[in-house]
């Protein structure tokens with residue numbers, strides 16, 4: 001029987017004004033996104049992940065980095081982690097999930113280039129009214145630790161931040177977005193804190 005590792009889901013993470021500016025950036029720059037890639041070969045694999053992503057956060061990259069790093073003491077406390085030597089660069093990615101998008105169970109820690117991800121923080125954005133269903137972030141208990149925990153599903157509510165350690169198994173449940181309009185997609189800003 002498995003045990004769930006600590007995770008956080010913080011509602012109203014940023015000022016509403018700022019969250020609306022970020023949403024406007026995500027919605028109004030459709031041309032910066034490309035099909036998400038997976039695996040060490042960095043290929044499209046529609047059995048594993050369907051979404052569109054961009055590393056171009058423009059002026060918002062610094063803003064998000066500052067906000068997440070300012071929250072780091074609470075993250076450490078919430079996840080029950082000791083301090084570690086953070087790397088200065090901060091990895092950040094904008095993601096858009098439309099109708100039929102998903103990301104099968106995986107961990108964010110990988111061998112090689114991204115092997116030093118320690119903390120995953122996902123900041124969610126969507127329009128009002130919300131015009132998609134599904135897209136929950138499902139976090140799995142760790143099989144090798146004894147316990148009776150069940151998976152949890154966090155709703156990707158606008159202006160909320162989900163945080164977990166990068167080695168924890170998680171998945172993006174399938175999204176349905178009947179309108180097919182880009183503005184109705186499930187948007188997220190994925191952040192990874194690296195160790196040095």
Ligand SMILES: O=C(O)CCC(=O)C(=O)O
Nearest residue numbers: 103108122137172188190
């Ligand atoms: O969008 C989410 O809820 C999580 C995204 C994710 O797991 C990833 O990009 O590695």
Ligand SMILES: [Fe+2]
Nearest residue numbers: 106107108170
């Ligand atoms: Fe992930």
